[in-house]
Amino acid sequence: MKEKPITxxxxxxxxxxxISSGNNDNLDADKDWCxxxxxxxxxxxxxxxxxxxxxxxxxxxxxxxxxxxNERTKYHDKIDCRFIIIDNKPHLNEKGIDxxxxxxxxxxxxxxxxNHVAYSLREKYDNLDILFYNDLDxxxxxxxxxxxYGARAITIQSGGTLNGKFxxxxxxxxxxxxxxxxxxxxxxxxxxxxxxxxxxxxxxxKLKALKLIECKQLDDSYIQLKYKVIK
Numbered sequence: 001m002k003e004k005p006i007t008x009x010x011x012x013x014x015x016x017x018x019i020s021s022g023n024n025d026n027l028d029a030d031k032d033w034c035x036x037x038x039x040x041x042x043x044x045x046x047x048x049x050x051x052x053x054x055x056x057x058x059x060x061x062x063x064x065x066x067x068x069x070n071e072r073t074k075y076h077d078k079i080d081c082r083f084i085i086i087d088n089k090p091h092l093n094e095k096g097i098d099x100x101x102x103x104x105x106x107x108x109x110x111x112x113x114x115n116h117v118a119y120s121l122r123e124k125y126d127n128l129d130i131l132f133y134n135d136l137d138x139x140x141x142x143x144x145x146x147x148x149y150g151a152r153a154i155t156i157q158s159g160g161t162l163n164g165k166f167x168x169x170x171x172x173x174x175x176x177x178x179x180x181x182x183x184x185x186x187x188x189x190x191x192x193x194x195x196x197x198x199x200x201x202x203x204x205x206k207l208k209a210l211k212l213i214e215c216k217q218l219d220d221s222y223i224q225l226k227y228k229v230i231k
Contacts, residue, residue, distance in 0.1 A: 004142035006153045008174040009163060009192075010053050012046045017191045018184035019160060028066045039182050042220025046178040049224065053155040053176075055080070056145065060158045061087025061096075070096035075103065082106045084145065084154070086136070086162070088113050094121065101125040108149070112136055138169050164195020168206055172229050175210060181221035 012029055013019050021027040034040045064070075064085060070093045083104045085092070088111050092100075097118055100107050106127045109118045118130050131144065145151040156166060166172050177192065198206055210227035218224055 003146070004139060004171065005056070005146050005151045006173050007142065007156055007166070007171060008054065008153070008176050009156045009166070009172050010050070010176045011157060011163075011192055012178050012180060013192050014180055014182040014184045016183050016185065018186070018189050019192055020190045021184060023186060023188035023190075025062070025066050030067050033180060033182065036182065038221075039180050042218060042222040043180070045218050045220075045222055045224075046180075049176075049178060051079075054153040056082050056084060056149070056151045056154040058084040058086070058154050058156045058158060060162060061085055061089065061091035063157070063159055064096060064100065065091040069099045072099050075099065079103065080105050082108060082149070082151075084108045084110060084141075086110045086141075086158070087116065087118075088136075090116050090118075093117060097121055097125075097128065101128055108145075110136065110141060138166060138171055142171060160190040160192060160194030162195075164193045167193055167208060168195065170208075170231065172208070174213075174229065175225075175227040177225050178218070179223045179225065 011019055020029055021032040034043055076099070081104050083100060085100070085107060087109060090111070090113055094117055097107070106129065108129045108131060109116070110131045110133070111118070112133055112135065114132065116130070118128065122128055122130065133141070142154065145154060156163065156172070198204070209230040211230055212225070212227055214224070214226040216224040
């Protein structure tokens with residue numbers, strides 16, 4: 001497969017486009033919004049829709065750490081899904097990798113860190129693969145996922161900064177967002193698309209227009225919007 005797989009950015013966001021509760025890793029939509037009256041009642045719908053997304057799901061070690069995989073002691077029910085996790089720092093520790101390997105069909109860990117803890121765990125987990133890049137190019141990664149794993153479609157669920165990189169590199173084909181009935185605010189709180197801003201009208205080509213495919217009113221004041229990216 002020479003062309004990249006079809007990609008869909010799938011996220012939960014507030015009405016004002018926030019994908020977190022605040023400006024640090026101790027705050028997280030998954031952990032926080034289930035505690036808010038008027039929001040928690042319909043949150044289950046996002047997770048139900050999530051089970052219908054692509055077999056390959058791309059995320060980051062930072063996001064995985066934020067939702068607590070490094071500290072969990074009880075395994076999640078096994079799901080038939082392959083996780084592509086980009087993790088350079090690393091954000092995942094041995095417990096986090098152990099948890100994910102027990103959670104998903106396969107963990108494909110992508111890193112530029114030659115000393116990542118995952119290297120010491122390859123013999124322990126037969127569903128752990130490591131893809132190393134000296135410099136990570138997102139288009140190359142997507143094409144490699146097609147060539148090496150036969151991936152035809154990938155759901156992107158990463159943080160705002162990486163989402164922004166996918167956008168600027170013209171690598172998002174569809175957008176599927178579930179909007180919670182919530183206003184978060186905060187100029188430093190992560191949004192659906194963060195990363196570098198354009199600085200002149202000459203860069204307007206970096207913005208991506210969308211064609212609405214579906215608008216669905218869900219229960220408890222939630223909305224689901226599906227778009228195709230116009231390229």
